[in-house]
Amino acid sequence: MVEDISKRTEYRNVVEVSGPLMVVEGISDVAYNEIAKIKLPSGEERLGQVLEARSNRAIIQVFAGTRGLDTDQTSVQFTGEVMKFGVSRELLGRVFNGIGEPIDDSPDIIPEERRDINGDPINPSAREFPREFIQTGLSTIDGMFTLVRGQKLPMFSASGLPHNNVAAQIARQAKVLGEEEEFAVVFCAMGITSEEANFFINDFERTGALERAVLFLNLADDPAIERTIIPRLALTAAEYLAFDEGMQVLVILSDMTNYCEALREIAAAREEVPGRRGYPGYLYTDLASIYERAGRILNREGSITMIPILTMPDDDITHPIPDLTGYITEGQIVFSRELHRKGIRPPITPDGSLSRLMQQGIGEERTREDHSDVSNQLYAAYAEGNELRDLVAVVGEEALSERDRTYLKFAEEFEERFIAQGGDEDRSIDETLDLAWELLTIIPKRDLKRIDERFIDKYYPG
Amino acid sequence: MINEAEESIKKISKPKKGEEGNIIKVAGPVVQAENLRGAEMYEVVHVGEEGLIGEVIELEEDVATIQVYEETGGVKPGEKVVRTGEPLSVELGPGLITEIYDGIQRPLDMIKDETGDFIKRGVDVSPLEHEKKWEFKPSVDKGDDVSTGDILGTVQETNVVEHKVMIPPDKEGTVKEIVDQGEYTIDDTIAVIEDDDKEFEITMVQRWPVRIGRPIADKKAPGELLITGQRVLDTFFPLAKGGTAAIPGGFGTGKTVIQHQLAKWSDADIVVYVGCGERGNEMTEVLRDFPELEDPRTGEPLMKRTILIANTSNMPVAAREASVYSGITLAEYYRDMGYNVALMADSTSRWAEALREISGRLEEMPGEEGYPAYLASELAAFYERAGICELHGGREGSVSVIGAVSPSGGDFSEPVTQNTLRIVQVFWALDTELRNKRHFPAINWLKSYSLYLDQVAEWWGDNVNENWHTLRREGMKLLEKEDELQEIVQLVGPDALPRSDQFALQAARVLREDFLQQNAFHDVDTYCEPEKQFRMLQIMMEFHDRGMKALEEDVKVDDLADMEVLEKLSRMSNVPSDKWEEKYGDIEMHMNKEFDELMEG
Ligand SMILES: Nc1ncnc2c1ncn2[C@@H]1O[C@H](COP(=O)(O)OP(=O)(O)O)[C@@H](O)[C@H]1O
């Protein structure tokens, strides 16, 4: 994705190569963030990006790694521009690598426009507040941490948990009720295995979504540094499809943990002062420059709904990667190893899960008038049930009151019937809420304090 | 301080425009340029061909290090840097209210007009509308002696804000000319002041350097409650007007919801809301909701008293650092007019992180967790600008500052939280566990504190009920007791407790679930006036007291747990303003009757 630069000066004065970085001197007229083309002694060419530009010296991060570079014959040309990606409608159905080259043996794309992959921040006063309910067909999500169009809602998972199945199920089932609009999926793989990537691709193929998908693949054995570029390519494509072509775009980014590791690698090579646990101090800002590209814009048709997936190192939600993500995204879907062990599929736990945009996306005319109250009651009842489980472990079930026992029962059934559901089971929001009411009959009726009396009269079963 | 400010102002009046240097290094938001001998610390410069806005933050010989308030991708060494001779300043005058600005006071609407839905760089827009005409009403006469802070006249800025045109901080003299009532732009001269043999013209606009506090005559001790309508805040951990508060909490614990609640319902005259490095949609929400929401005190849209500053997380990091200073300077300006201003900063951690990022790029010696050693003093200097003050011109006004803090991993031992707690007087500790239980606002009542309790007790006594202090203490005691008892329960189960303790747990539960919790998204519950708060607490504590008496008369704990009034107590918070007095009376009567019946057996 680089223009013809054959006429530009070729610099040979590479003075240092270390980690993913190289330093070249004797240069002039080089810009910060400019893309460089590096020619190896073997004749192989790689791309890099200027991380620091001085009058006669530049530090370059080499996307495909520095293996094979030397300080003798290696040469560098600067392209005169920052990283760009050519966008057009033709992107649909195509597959790209970590620096935006097509890898699907189809002809090159004739772009409408080549855009800076870093994009520009959406002006807060141009944003449309996201409010349209997306029905995913999964009870926990629809009922308790509702996704809306234009939201960024990550999955906080951990290794060995079925987050991919859930993401694929959402991609399959997600719909905005009562609307037929053009949709697209942008899938961006960062350091995941080819098996995982194929799982998504096959799923898209099976459901016919592949024609409407753009795939960006950087797999486990692809260059790590390209992981810092690829989500920006994906989002540049998504922005075009959403805000120029008016499509409803779902972006899946997996796995953000690998992205952050790549950033850390570069920071370490630059000997930067680290922030928490060795991650760069600007990790928050950097992640925000990705996540904040989701959204809706006033008077434009399309939207970008983003589901980043990350695996929590050590299952630790306070680790900087999930932590900083949670500070930026509009909620999170938390996966629980404990539920997984119990055989609850999908093992999504309400404990810690949240959708910050839910309030405005649900209720009368959007989902159902009782939705907010029911959801609050479910959270509270399940939390109480869980707390009692801990108590039972100490004092035994006999020590519990009649009332407390109903909460234990509620927690069990809630997990088995509400959280657990089949991989192809697509529950409507009415089904989800009706099921919630049925489960709430397990606890004493007068404990339903979070629900307005009107709704109790109207919806309480029996 | 004042001298420093005067110095800066003088510099503003004598700009040294046009001097140029050249870039020698670009690395992210930090740029170095040479040939800038004579440039001053914190001077604003224009960087590169596009004239990006930057500020000098370090000087060595003729090399200036500059933090740039816009993205620097594509900027090259060799490009020029042009000095402005002015420190980073804000423009002050009518037209600020209802605006939404970025971190360096550029109106986002104007940027949108210039560059569309996405913010491009190098946009040069003026903070205030210079063509717009305002109806100015003079309030001085020719020959009057005037000095700093004196009001020359007023402009109705919005339906609820009367803007006072004041003598700027460094000026005094005799009014030589004053215009008649009529329509003027902010640049029109509205008065001429004569000082000895000098004369100067006054317009409706002034500029002020953001890093320097506006001068005040004297600071006073805060004492009047800043009513927020949030029960756990007003009743248990009150903030006084002119005070400082911090809200630390992990992600999703409710910092932003509380800040929004304060911006909506607190009884300040002016609200300055600074979105510092947080989500775009949260600012959009305020922007869309506030023009629709009615201020219960004025009946006018909330937007008519609000200024927004939005430097969201994806906007340039250096401007994030500037945003809190821009915000507080606007707040001080309205305080000068005699208003009670409340400033919310969400989140001060992002500002601290911006400091860290810039400091890292300067290769300064890092302190704890990579933050610069001057973090503590920067935070202190910022909060110090809050206060209830006697002002020049003989008025009194206040700026209350409420800062959200976002500790990494939700761990309060980190440097930003710790340094903030050393300064602020009110601590609202948000708690992840409470959040997980959907206890909102998730303010931990055992960890939080307010150092204004004694001061606002008088306010409560005068305005609501003299028993407030005692009642609050009783309530707090009950909650503390619950915590102790819970620990025992965790070991031996509830049955092992004496009856009175079992009942204490029930009564505490009422307080916890029905008083402390408050649903920000419920039409009625979102705001609870102090009188209503008091009455709720009174009835709930009465439930406790009568219950304890009933136990002495051998009433069973289980019978108390089955009382009908419990459900009524749980729905008290949702009774609308015009009905609660009567309804609460009924509930109280019902409760007493039920107790009487139980005691009779
Ligand atoms: N007072 C409240 N009433 C009801 N829900 C609340 C309240 N405070 C917080 N919440 C819930 O918690 C979510 C996260 O709150 P938020 O203020 O955005 O957290 P933070 O800013 O600390 O990350 C909200 O979207 C809302 O669902």
Ligand SMILES: [Mg+2]
């Ligand atoms: Mg927040």
